[in-house]
Amino acid sequence: MTQIEQVSIEKFKHLVSERALTGETMLLNMGPQHPSTHGVLRLLLELDGETVVNCIPDIGFLHTGIEKNMEAKTYQKAEVMTDRLDYMNPLGNNLAYCMAVEKLVDLDVPVRAQALRVILTELQRISSHLVWLGTSGLDLAAMSMFMYCFREREQILDIFELVSGQRMMTTYFRPGGVWRDIPVEFEKVVRDFLKIFHKRVDEYETLLTKNPLFLDRTMTLGKLDPALALSFGVTGPPLRASGVNWDLRKARPYMGYEQYDFDVPTRTEGDVYARYLVRVQEMRESLKIVEQALNKLPLGPVRSDNRKFVPPPRSEIGVSMEALIHHFKLWTEGFSAPKASVYAAIESPRGELGVYMEGDGSPKPHRVHMRTPSFDNLGVLPHIVKGALVADLVAILSSIDIVLGDIDR
Amino acid sequence: MGIEQKLGNMGVVTTTLENTVNWARTNAMWPMLFGLACCAIEMMSAQAANYDMSRFGMEIMRASPRQSDLMIVAGRVSKKMGPVLRRLYDQMPEPKWVIAMGDCASCGGVFNNYAIYQGVDEVVPVDVFVAGCPPRPEALIHGVMTIHEKVKGETIKQYAEKYK
Numbered sequence: 001m002t003q004i005e006q007v008s009i010e011k012f013k014h015l016v017s018e019r020a021l022t023g024e025t026m027l028l029n030m031g032p033q034h035p036s037t038h039g040v041l042r043l044l045l046e047l048d049g050e051t052v053v054n055c056i057p058d059i060g061f062l063h064t065g066i067e068k069n070m071e072a073k074t075y076q077k078a079e080v081m082t083d084r085l086d087y088m089n090p091l092g093n094n095l096a097y098c099m100a101v102e103k104l105v106d107l108d109v110p111v112r113a114q115a116l117r118v119i120l121t122e123l124q125r126i127s128s129h130l131v132w133l134g135t136s137g138l139d140l141a142a143m144s145m146f147m148y149c150f151r152e153r154e155q156i157l158d159i160f161e162l163v164s165g166q167r168m169m170t171t172y173f174r175p176g177g178v179w180r181d182i183p184v185e186f187e188k189v190v191r192d193f194l195k196i197f198h199k200r201v202d203e204y205e206t207l208l209t210k211n212p213l214f215l216d217r218t219m220t221l222g223k224l225d226p227a228l229a230l231s232f233g234v235t236g237p238p239l240r241a242s243g244v245n246w247d248l249r250k251a252r253p254y255m256g257y258e259q260y261d262f263d264v265p266t267r268t269e270g271d272v273y274a275r276y277l278v279r280v281q282e283m284r285e286s287l288k289i290v291e292q293a294l295n296k297l298p299l300g301p302v303r304s305d306n307r308k309f310v311p312p313p314r315s316e317i318g319v320s321m322e323a324l325i326h327h328f329k330l331w332t333e334g335f336s337a338p339k340a341s342v343y344a345a346i347e348s349p350r351g352e353l354g355v356y357m358e359g360d361g362s363p364k365p366h367r368v369h370m371r372t373p374s375f376d377n378l379g380v381l382p383h384i385v386k387g388a389l390v391a392d393l394v395a396i397l398s399s400i401d402i403v404l405g406d407i408d409r
Numbered sequence: 410m411g412i413e414q415k416l417g418n419m420g421v422v423t424t425t426l427e428n429t430v431n432w433a434r435t436n437a438m439w440p441m442l443f444g445l446a447c448c449a450i451e452m453m454s455a456q457a458a459n460y461d462m463s464r465f466g467m468e469i470m471r472a473s474p475r476q477s478d479l480m481i482v483a484g485r486v487s488k489k490m491g492p493v494l495r496r497l498y499d500q501m502p503e504p505k506w507v508i509a510m511g512d513c514a515s516c517g518g519v520f521n522n523y524a525i526y527q528g529v530d531e532v533v534p535v536d537v538f539v540a541g542c543p544p545r546p547e548a549l550i551h552g553v554m555t556i557h558e559k560v561k562g563e564t565i566k567q568y569a570e571k572y573k
Contacts, residue, residue, distance in 0.1 A: 032493050035442050035472040039449070040490060061490045062446055065524035080519060084485075087447035131450065134457075150457030157454075168447060168543055405446050408487075 015056050016046045025053055032061045036139050036394040039404030041378075043393075050389050055382045059375075062408040070368045074334030075101050075175065078365060082355075083169040085370060086406035088128040091120050091160075092348040094173040096370075099254060099344035100355040101175040104337045107309050113177035113302045114255045119190065119293045120163070120172065121255075121346070122286040126197070127156040128349035129279050133204060136276075136398035140217050145207065152200055155193050162189060176310040177303030187294060194291055201283055208276070218273040222384045222396035225270065232383075233376040236351025238400055241278045242270035248347040260292045272399040279401075282349075309335045334363035343371075350374055350401055374406035427564055434478070434504065435466070435557040441477035442470035443497065445484025448511040448543040452483045455546035462546075465553055474500040479556070480533070481549075485513035486526045498533045503572065506560070508552050509535045512542045 009021065019025045031042035040061035046054035066085060070078040082097040083090040095117055102109060109117075130149040137145025157167045163182050164170035172179050208214045224234070226242040239246055247264040249257040265281035267274035304310045311330045312323035329335075337359030345354035351373030360366035377400050385393050444452060455462050462468065471477040474497045486494055498507070509529045512518035515538040517527035526532060536559060539552035 032490065033443050033474075033497055040445055040493075061487060061493070062485070063487050063489060063524050064446075064485055064520055065522040066520075069520060069522050084447055084519070087450060131453075135453075146453075147458045150454060151459060154454065154457075154459045167545060168451065 012044070012056065015044075016054050019048070019053075020046050024048075030390075030393075031058075036397065038135060038398060038402060041402070041404055041407075043397075045390070045393070047390065050391075052385050052388050052390065052393055055385045055393070057378055057381060059378070059404070059407050062404045064405070064409060066409045067368055067370065071365060074363045075337065075365065076330070076334060078368065079174070080169075080171055083171055084405060085409060086348065086350070086353070086372065086374070086403050087168065088131055088403050089124055089348050089350070089353075090169050091117075091124040091172065092346060092353060094171060095121055095255070096344060096346045096348070096353050096355045098173045098175050099346065100342055100357040100368075101337070103342040103344050104340060104357055104359050105175075105309055105335065107176050107306060108304055109177055109255075110301045110304060111256070111298045112300045115293045115297050116178050116182065116302065117173055117255050118257065118260070119290050119297075120160070122289045122293075123156050123159060123190075123193075125286050125349045126283050127153050129283050130156075132279060132349075132398075132401045133276075136395070136401075137208070139394050139398045140214065142208065142211075142214065145204065148200070148204065148207075152197060159186070159189055159193065162186060174303070174310075176306065177301070181302045187297075190290065190294055194287055194294075197287060198284075201280065201287075205280060209280075215273065217392075217395055218276060218399075219271060220269075221272045221388065221392050222399060223270050224380065224384050228383060229270075229380060232380040234351070234380050236347070236349070236373050236377065236401075237275050237278045237282065238377055238380075239351065240264065240266045241274035243268040248345055248352055252345070254344075254346060257289075260289045262288050262292075272395050275399045275401075336361060336363050337365070345371070348373055350403065350406065351377060370409060372406040372409065374402040374404075378402050378407060430565075431561045431563055435560050437466050438479050438506075438553075438557070438560075439469050439471050439477045440467055440479040440481050441474055441497070441501070442472045443474075443480065443483070445482065445486065445490065446513070448483035448514070451543040451546055452481060452510065452549060455549045460546040460550065462550060462553070465550065465557070467553060474498075475502065477501055478504065479506050479508065479553075481508045481510050482514040482529045482533075482535075483510045485518065485520055486529050486532060487524050488526070491526055491532045494529070495532050504568075506536045506556055507533050508549075508556060509538045510549060510552065511544055512540060514538075515540065518542055 020027055026047045028045045028047055030045055031037045032040040042058040044056040066081045070081050079097050082093040085093045130153045134146040134149030160170050161167050164172040224242045226244050229239050229242050245264055245266050250264055262285045265278050267278055307326040311327050316323040317327050339361045341358040343354055343356045345352050354371035356369040357365055358367040385396050509515045514529045517525055537552045537556045539548055541548050
């Protein structure tokens with residue numbers, strides 16, 4: 001095992017101010033093991049008293065080599081890796097990956113599968129925001145938020161378990177559709193959830209939105225200027241809280257998002273409180289989308305019938321020679337993608353999640369790259385925490401909502 | 410209450426020192442608040458309202474290794490994180506136990522590549538492995554119960570040999 005490297009200050013002299021070299025300001029490590037860094041992030045802080053002068057994020061503690069590993073797997077098998085990227089949003093990662101594969105091999109998705117994908121990714125968005133609300137509440141000493149949010153999250157996970165058999169890492173979306181049709185009780189379970197969740201969001205808001213302690217800890221903190229946000233490629237709720245109305249579901253609709261009626265919540269303040277309001281409002285908008293999609297859930301197949309890319313159903317294999325051949329080919333060799341490169345992006349709970357994929361004519365991707373929102377959003381952190389207190393740094397960091405699996409990949 | 414019936418009117422309980430020590434250790438085993446990846450979310454679920462690990466005396470997650478008895482390695486351990494994990498383990502006071510939660514911490518899981526330790530037992534000694542990707546909260550609770558069983562079987566002779 002490699003030992004911890006002793007680093008002299010010479011190595012990062014250019015990152016801190018000159019006062020750190022004389023000992024006037026203090027250098028302090030926050031992380032990699034720290035309850036408020038939401039994972040294994042290390043922040044090197046330069047402090048003047050309790051004020052942050054400089055903040056240098058050090059990432060890579062969760063580097064998993066996912067992108068490299070995907071090159072060694074066929075297109076169907078590589079999808080399993082995408083679940084573990086941004087582990088708050090596994091279905092969203094599946095969706096981005098499947099969209100890239102579908103674009104690469106020019107595969108159509110049936111309308112029913114599209115609607116199911118919308119319902120499940122919106123539920124995933126709610127569950128991701130619930131984890132965010134719970135843990136950032138915990139960071140600001142609102143312990144009950146954690147308990148309430150995880151209570152509702154369990155209901156969403158039960159829905160995922162119902163359709164896919166897994167709570168978190170579902171791999172339910174497959175290139176060309178979804179794994180299998182939903183069970184009959186799906187609609188009732190989702191409607192039950194929708195019915196109670198409206199009230200539950202109100203409950204969260206009564207606890208936090210006008211709570212003077214919460215307002216003191218969040219308002220006017222970590223102000224993000226829209227120009228700065230755009231120059232750093234910040235997307236998602238942090239960008240929308242700064243007054244830029246940019247949501248890929250509206251700007252570049254995918255999976256039939258254009259047929260649903262919903263608003264994109266924006267604020268102009270750009271502080272921690274505005275990001276909180278945007279996310280809570282997004283949960284309500286997601287509920288609207290789920291309800292609409294469920295009301296007009298079309299009937300029909302859930303997987304494309306293009307047998308070159310999608311395995312045939314089990315019932316066909318026993319009676320059709322072609323089906324047996326396709327099944328065998330797809331699960332041994334996989335399907336080949338043309339020599340081309342594509343980019344497909346979705347609006348994940350954290351921002352624009354893009355998959356760049358390059359095929360080389362073989363059944364395995366030549367290169368897969370993820371444009372992950374947490375990575376770009378974290379880049380802006382050093383600029384918005386300057387002058388804040390250490391206790392406020394915790395609030396600002398949690399308001400960006402980073403996931404380290406998303407950053408390090 | 411069973412214990413009162415056994416006591417009768419005598420007001421005393423006889424037991425062995427080992428039993429008492431092990432009973433105390435199992436019922437106040439404080440885990441370290443230390444999440445690495447996906448499994449950390451399921452670890453949080455196990456702590457939250459629905460699964461409520463505090464039923465087993467595990468409700469206090471300590472953020473400092475110096476105050477904790479149990480390390481739950483929840484997630485994949487990268488080559489960069491390995492030395493940090495080892496240092497955290499070394500900082501924990503004895504007696505200490507380790508649960509490798511999930512497939513990545515147990516054996517590398519789906520990530521058979523250059524970046525990930527193929528099992529956290531390459532870095533720290535592991536007492537209990539919990540399978541699953543990620544394990545359900547029930548599975549983690551079962552892992553915790555298993556470690557309680559293990560602790561209950563320890564003898565003073567074993568402690569003495571361990572710290573000789």
